Amino acid sequence: GAVVSQHPSWVICKSGTSVKIECRSLDFQATTMFWYRQFPKQSLMLMATSNEGSKATYEQGVEKDKFLINHASLTLSTLTVTSAHPEDSSFYICSARVGRRWGGYGYTFGSGTRLTVV
Amino acid sequence: EDKVVQSPLSLVVHEGDTVTLNCSYEVTNFRSLLWYKQEKKAPTFLFMLTSSGIEKKSGRLSSILDKKELSSILNITATQTGDSAIYLCAVEAEVAGANSKLTFGKGITLSVRP
Numbered sequence: 001g002a003v004v005s006q007h008p009s010w011v012i013c014k015s016g017t018s019v020k021i022e023c024r025s026l027d028f029q030a031t032t033m034f035w036y037r038q039f040p041k042q043s044l045m046l047m048a049t050s051n052e053g054s055k056a057t058y059e060q061g062v063e064k065d066k067f068l069i070n071h072a073s074l075t076l077s078t079l080t081v082t083s084a085h086p087e088d089s090s091f092y093i094c095s096a097r098v099g100r101r102w103g104g105y106g107y108t109f110g111s112g113t114r115l116t117v118v
Numbered sequence: 119e120d121k122v123v124q125s126p127l128s129l130v131v132h133e134g135d136t137v138t139l140n141c142s143y144e145v146t147n148f149r150s151l152l153w154y155k156q157e158k159k160a161p162t163f164l165f166m167l168t169s170s171g172i173e174k175k176s177g178r179l180s181s182i183l184d185k186k187e188l189s190s191i192l193n194i195t196a197t198q199t200g201d202s203a204i205y206l207c208a209v210e211a212e213v214a215g216a217n218s219k220l221t222f223g224k225g226i227t228l229s230v231r232p
Contacts, residue, residue: 006160034219043206043222044161051217093160097218104150104168105210105218109160 002028002098006110013084013117021079021113023094029074030096034107035067038091050077084117091115120145124207124223132231135197139226141207142189149210149218151183151190156204156225164192164205197230204228 003026013019023033031052036044050056050071058064066088068080081088094110121144131137143151150168154161165174167183167190174181181192194201204227208220 009159032217036222041227043224044208046219046221049217049219095220104166106163106166107152107208107210107220109162112160 002096002106002108004030004094004096004108004110006094006113008113009111010114011116013115015085015117016083018080018082019084019115021081021092021094021115023077023079023096023110025075025096025108028096028098030077030098031074032097033071033077034095034097035069035077035079036093036095038093038112044093047079081115084115086117089115089117120209120211120221122207122209122221122223124205124226126226127224128227128229130229130231131197133198135230136193136195137197137228139192139194139205139207139228140189141191141223142187143207143209143221144188145209145211145221147212148185149212152208152210152220153181153190153192154206154208156206161206194228197228199230199232202228202230 005024007022033050035047038044047062048056048058050069052071056069071077093112095107098106123142125140152166153164165181170185178195183190204225206225207223
């Protein structure tokens with residue numbers, strides 16, 4: 001089945017630094033990748049949708065300059081949290097949309113990245 | 119704006135009980151409804167429902183979609199402690215450019231006591 005590998009699984013960084021999170025599709029080509037964040041005991045909130053070779057589409061209220069998304073190839077999408085602050089501490093998860101043989105799409109999730117900014 | 123509402127938000131039951139988790143939605147350009155189970159990390163897929171009235175089953179879990187009522191239920195029979203998790207309902211909707219996206223509900227925290 002379609003597998004998405006997300007790294008790192010956890011990261012601690014100092015306030016003001018930048019952190020890059022990678023998601024790779026291992027056995028398929030991911031034309032579209034979604035990035036979510038999840039606060040404790042809350043649901044997944046969509047941050048942005050990235051399509052290979054084009055600019056990401058950000059949800060309302062998400063700062064484009066702070067959360068840089070790059071989807072330069074069909075197997076790799078990255079999220080960079082720039083100038084991180086403690087309020088950016090969260091669980092970040094990527095999800096790739098996968099075409100199904102019988103039509104429609106499935107959604108495969110990465111294992112998530114726990115970001116802690118100190 | 120697309121909305122997905124799950125209820126109850128949390129539930130505590132004893133092993134062997136049967137539970138019913140609810141999900142209702144308001145979306146434009148509905149495509150499908152998905153249920154996921156989330157333990158410590160990323161959600162794991164349970165069901166995808168596109169047609170009304172057709173029950174999907176997997177072991178002790180089953181789910182059905184009611185497009186007229188804009189809702190779905192997830193049933194778990196003979197619950198076990200390993201069923202303790204957050205259950206997420208997500209609705210897939212078509213967006214501009216033949217794309218689609220998922221909108222998640224807040225999730226239902228299920229605790230199964232021995």
